[in-house]
Amino acid sequence: MDSSVKNVTVFQYLIIILFIAGGVYLALRDFQMQSIGEKHTTPVMQQSVTKNGPITPIPLQIKLDERKVALGYRLYHDKRLSHDNSISCASCHDLQKGGTDQARYSTGVENALGGINSPTTFNSGFHFVQFWDGRAGDLVEQAPGPVHNPIEMGSNWEEVLSKLSKDTQYIEAFSGIYAEGMNPDTIVDAIAVFELSLFTPNSRFDKFLRGDTTALSKEEQEGYRIFKEYGCVSCHQGVNMGGNMYQTIGVMEDFFQHRPLTDADLGRYNVTKEDYNRHQFKVPTLRNIAITFPYLHDGSAKTLEDVLAIMWNSQLGRSLTKDETIKIILFLQTLTGEYQGKPLAE
Ligand code: HEC
Ligand code: HEC
The missing domain is CATH 1.10.760.10 (Cytochrome c-like domain)
Incomplete structure (x- = not known):
């Protein structure tokens, strides 16, 4: 008798411990999601998806850090992000061509031809994942891809940084916005925030x-x-x-x-x-x-x-x-x- 009572209490203890562990897990998970949400700016935009029906209008305004938007605009159009200074993001995602290159496949450095159609960067912040196959979770994860892709920009951060750090305008702009100055993370952040500004309301x-x-x-x-x-x-x-x-x-x-x-x-x-x-x-x-x-x-x-x-x-x-x-x-x-x-x- 005694021992079965004891067993019940042990069992109850176990349940309580499981509850506490579950609570801690959920709290930590929420915390982690929040910090990712802060760092990777895109989830904020996804919240506006499908609340009021199958299709919702694009928001008329999205609040963004305009200094980052302006810096990201420059980087997006800067050919020094490619190995031979011939290609920028805009070469394949031209804002005058609906954010695409209007070509079947894109041409990268040294005329390398890709094997997949270039999607538009307009409104890309609303996507739940990036790339046709979803291999990047958001715009922050996506941006380093083309810089390193041998048939796109064919470069790497070391090379990009060595070129961009000779540009005093960049150095000043970066250190005005980011405490850590210019580095691969802040370059990507500025590009991603600029891309969030590429929303097209009022159709x-x-x-x-x-x-x-x-x-x-x-x-x-x-x-x-x-x-x-x-x-x-x-x-x-x-x-x-x-x-x-x-x-x-x-x-x-x-x-x-x-x-x-x-x-x-x-x-x-x-x-x-x-x-x-x-x-x-x-x-x-x-x-x-x-x-x-x-x-x-x-x-x-x-x-x-x-x-x-x-x-x-x-x-x-x-x-x-x-x-x-x-x-x-x-x-x-x-x-x-x-x-x-x-x-x-x-
Ligand atoms: C079962 C899901 C599904 C349905 C239903 C569907 N689509 Fe699609 N649609 C897709 C997918 C997936 C692609 C991309 C396929 C690919 O690129 O190989 C696509 C591509 C497209 C594209 C080309 C977009 C681009 O930028 O390349 C257009 C336009 C389009 N669909 C319109 C329509 C219309 C209009 C209908 C209704 C007649 C329709 N779709 C029904 C899944 C669907
Ligand atoms: C040589 C052409 C080329 C260059 C340069 C290029 N891209 Fe792309 N981009 C593509 C192609 C092609 C894809 C689709 C690849 C895939 O899905 O596998 C793509 C996909 C994307 C996507 C995902 C969109 C979606 O709907 O999934 C984003 C965002 C993007 N590029 C932004 C950029 C940025 C930012 C840069 C510059 C750092 C850049 N691209 C440079 C060709 C290019």
Whole structure:
């Protein structure tokens, strides 16, 4: 009798200890998430995704440290970040070309040709992960990638720092903002904060979402209805109309049946080596889609008509009438927003 009472108390003690341990774990985990949130600026933006429906308008304002934005702008356009001083981030993510290079594949240092289409940097802060295969968690993790990539900028931090530290304007700007001055972390931070400033509110569609029913024509509204009704919105959703999940290309039909596979085609599989991730990609944003051609991870679709045929057959397994195609395209063309108060395209 005695010993069983004792056992119960031991058991109760164990439960209490487990509770305390659980509490400590949760507190620590929250703490860690907060500190990551502070350091890596992107999660702040992700909060605005999908609260009020499948698609939410891009915020009209995002509060950022303007000194970092200005410094990041310079770095983003600075060719000294590449080995032979020939390529900047803007070479492949040109703000005049919808944040892309409008080429099937990008050309890096010494004319090296990449094997995957360059996505837009506009609104990239809203994505839940970066790159087509999600191999970078956020913009801070993403930025060192191209600097080191031999077919992009082909450089390294030592080389970049030795060049940039000869520039007294940089030295002054960095030490004015960061106690530690210029180093790889602060370079990346400034670039990432600049990228957060690349949000494009006020598209006609966003005005419509905010209640201005005259912002879209009848056909464009029809296109939006078809977009929702036929299930595009099940993948292209959230504030960025994409960028918040992985999906397989070729859900209904083998997208790759007509050509040999490339490494890039394996998508998320390259990161996880899990079979179910084969051909999975982060669903791309549809924001500013009219000007970010060519389309798809392999840049194989030149026009929105081409993509639609593929989305239709590969992703939805049904076909679209000519009239429906026209209406969806008219709708997609209303997604072009404004950067710094000016339309990205007329
Ligand atoms: C030579 C062309 C090239 C250069 C230079 C380049 N990029 Fe990229 N960028 C790409 C390509 C191609 C991808 C897609 C790669 C992938 O997903 O595997 C990409 C992906 C990205 C993404 C992810 C976007 C998304 O939707 O997932 C961001 C952000 C980005 N680049 C920012 C930068 C920054 C910042 C720089 C400069 C430090 C830079 N890029 C330099 C070609 C380039
Ligand atoms: C099952 C999920 C899914 C559905 C449904 C879907 N898409 Fe997609 N969409 C994707 C994925 C994944 C990609 C990228 C595929 C790739 O690059 O290989 C993509 C790419 C696109 C692109 C090209 C974006 C770019 O920048 O390259 C457009 C445009 C597009 N979809 C529009 C639509 C429309 C319109 C519909 C409805 C008719 C639709 N999608 C339905 C998942 C989906």
